[in-house]
Amino acid sequence: MARISIFPLPGAVLYPGLQLPLHIFEPRYRAMVSDALARDRRIGMIQPQRPEEGAPLFEIGCLGRIGDVEALEDGRFNIVLEGEQRFRIVRELDVTTPFRQVEAELLEEDEDEVLAPVERASFEREARRFADAQGYAVDWDEVIRLDDVSLINGVSQIAPFDPAAKQALLEAPGLSARCELLVQLMQFFGRASNGDEDGATLQ
The missing domain is CATH 2.30.130.40 (LON domain-like)
Known part of the structure; x- marks a missing residue:
C-alpha cells in the first residue's frame, strides 16, 4: 500500500x-x-x-x-x-x-505487451480517419516509429474525449483492450462530431 x-x-x-x-x-x-x-x-x-x-x-x-x-x-x-x-x-x-x-x-503493468499486427493496423487506419475528420495535422512518419505502448497510451492521454471516456481508457485492463476501446471512441466521437445521430449515446 x-x-x-x-x-x-x-x-x-x-x-x-x-x-x-x-x-x-x-x-x-x-x-x-x-x-x-x-x-x-x-x-x-x-x-x-x-x-x-x-x-x-x-x-x-x-x-x-x-x-x-x-x-x-x-x-x-x-x-x-x-x-x-x-x-x-x-x-x-x-x-x-x-x-x-x-x-x-x-498496479503492476505488463511492460512487454505488444499489439498484434492487425490491431496496430486497425488503430492507425482509424486514427488517420479521425485526425482528418477533426482537422488535426499529424506527422504520420513519427507515429509509425512509435512503439505500441507509447502510441496507444500517448493518444489516450491527449485525445479530445470527455472525462468519462478518458477514465475508461485509463482503466482498460491491458494494451489490447485500451487499443480496442480507443478505436471505438474515435469512431463514436467522429460520428458525433459529424452530426450522426447514431453517435448520440456511448454504450
Missing part, C-alpha cells in the same frame, strides 16, 4: 512512461507540490467523478514524479509530471493537509 497526495483534475489523465505539464496556482495544490518536493516528489493524478469541490474520486489514477519544476515568484509552479504507475484507491484518508490524500494499491 502507498500513501498518495492526489490532484483531482477533470479531463486530465496521466499514463506510466508519459509526461503531463501542469500549471499549479491554487494555494492547496501549491502546498501539495511544496510538500512533494520536500519528500519523494510524487503526487497522484486522478479524476473526480463530478467537477465540484470534494466530489467522489474515480478508483483508478496514475502516480507521477515531479520532473522539471519552475517556481514562480508569486508561489505558483509550472511542473512536468512523469507518469510512473497506475494505482487503485483503497480508501481516502482523514488528513489535516489542505490537499486530499489516499491509501492506494499500486
Whole structure:
C-alpha cells in the first residue's frame, strides 16, 4: 500500500512512461507540490467523478514524479509530471493537509505487451480517419516509429474525449483492450462530431 497526495483534475489523465505539464496556482495544490518536493516528489493524478469541490474520486489514477519544476515568484509552479504507475484507491484518508490524500494499491503493468499486427493496423487506419475528420495535422512518419505502448497510451492521454471516456481508457485492463476501446471512441466521437445521430449515446 502507498500513501498518495492526489490532484483531482477533470479531463486530465496521466499514463506510466508519459509526461503531463501542469500549471499549479491554487494555494492547496501549491502546498501539495511544496510538500512533494520536500519528500519523494510524487503526487497522484486522478479524476473526480463530478467537477465540484470534494466530489467522489474515480478508483483508478496514475502516480507521477515531479520532473522539471519552475517556481514562480508569486508561489505558483509550472511542473512536468512523469507518469510512473497506475494505482487503485483503497480508501481516502482523514488528513489535516489542505490537499486530499489516499491509501492506494499500486498496479503492476505488463511492460512487454505488444499489439498484434492487425490491431496496430486497425488503430492507425482509424486514427488517420479521425485526425482528418477533426482537422488535426499529424506527422504520420513519427507515429509509425512509435512503439505500441507509447502510441496507444500517448493518444489516450491527449485525445479530445470527455472525462468519462478518458477514465475508461485509463482503466482498460491491458494494451489490447485500451487499443480496442480507443478505436471505438474515435469512431463514436467522429460520428458525433459529424452530426450522426447514431453517435448520440456511448454504450
